Amino acid sequence: MPISLFHSMKKDGPLKAVFLNCTLKQGPEVSNTEALCNLLIQRLKHHEPDIDCEIIRVVDYNIKPGVSNDEGDGDQWPLILDKIKRCNIIIPAMPIWMGVRSSIMQRVIERLDGSTKTVLCEDTGQFPLYGSVVGCVVTGNEDGSHNCVANTIANLLHFGATAPPNTDLYWVGDAGPGASFIEAGGALSPYVRRNAELTAINLLHIAKVLQQNPFTISIKQHNKKMMERNKIKMQAMQKAMAFMKEHMPD
Numbered sequence: 117m118p119i120s121l122f123h124s125m126k127k128d129g130p131l132k133a134v135f136l137n138c139t140l141k142q143g144p145e146v147s148n149t150e151a152l153c154n155l156l157i158q159r160l161k162h163h164e165p166d167i168d169c170e171i172i173r174v175v176d177y178n179i180k181p182g183v184s185n186d187e188g189d190g191d192q193w194p195l196i197l198d199k200i201k202r203c204n205i206i207i208p209a210m211p212i213w214m215g216v217r218s219s220i221m222q223r224v225i226e227r228l229d230g231s232t233k234t235v236l237c238e239d240t241g242q243f244p245l246y247g248s249v250v251g252c253v254v255t256g257n258e259d260g261s262h263n264c265v266a267n268t269i270a271n272l273l274h275f276g277a278t279a280p281p282n283t284d285l286y287w288v289g290d291a292g293p294g295a296s297f298i299e300a301g302g303a304l305s306p307y308v309r310r311n312a313e314l315t316a317i318n319l320l321h322i323a324k325v326l327q328q329n330p331f332t333i334s335i336k337q338h339n340k341k342m343m344e345r346n347k348i349k350m351q352a353m354q355k356a357m358a359f360m361k362e363h364m365p366d
Contacts, residue, residue, distance in 0.1 A: 215258060258288070261284075
């Protein structure tokens with residue numbers, strides 16, 4: 117059974133974790149979301165000292181709207197996508213904004229959708245996120261953390277990532293204006309610290325499993341069968357439409 121070329125990128129050397137910080141603040145402005153990312157990085161390195169962790173502040177890049185892998189004219193998404201293709205662990209990190217994930221996070225999801233259509237392993241048809249594990253980091257002063265986690269992890273599952281249990285790390289402060297994660301001492305929260313530990317341990321565990329045990333499914337083969345079925349479906353629909361046009365009363 118052929119093995120995905122993306123597994124070849126991920127199977128050797130130390131684990132690589134990419135954090136996509138989808139704060140709305142441009143650098144070097146202080147990011148509460150990044151502060152929570154750093155807490156998770158601390159715990160990852162505690163359990164796996166050789167892990168390579170990188171935080172990408174997405175808003176500092178020129179990421180054009182679209183659903184392809186390169187929208188041209190200075191689009192910098194390909195730079196980020198290249199890092200994502202090689203990561204064992206991907207952590208989308210976001211603030212809650214108006215009860216939902218930030219617009220930057222939404223754009224990342226829209227651009228990642230392109231990876232399931234054109235950046236495929238030639239032999240298996242697998243997507244780049246096959247073999248990568250996913251967790252979530254969320255900060256905010258209003259409710260919505262579970263909504264952000266649920267939608268984002270579901271999206272990444274659709275794109276091929278694997279979600280271990282208890283890998284949602286979030287902090288939510290008082291409703292309305294008030295102290296955010298750093299000012300409120302969110303890193304000292306017993307619940308946050310426990311969740312950071314669970315997230316780190318479970319991400320590392322499944323990332324190591326996938327390094328040694330790649331997915332063998334051939335999406336290419338199943339896509340071929342789907343297209344054959346679609347042809348039959350289209351033929352049936354054309355016949356049904358022709359019959360309805362001929363026999364439908366006024």
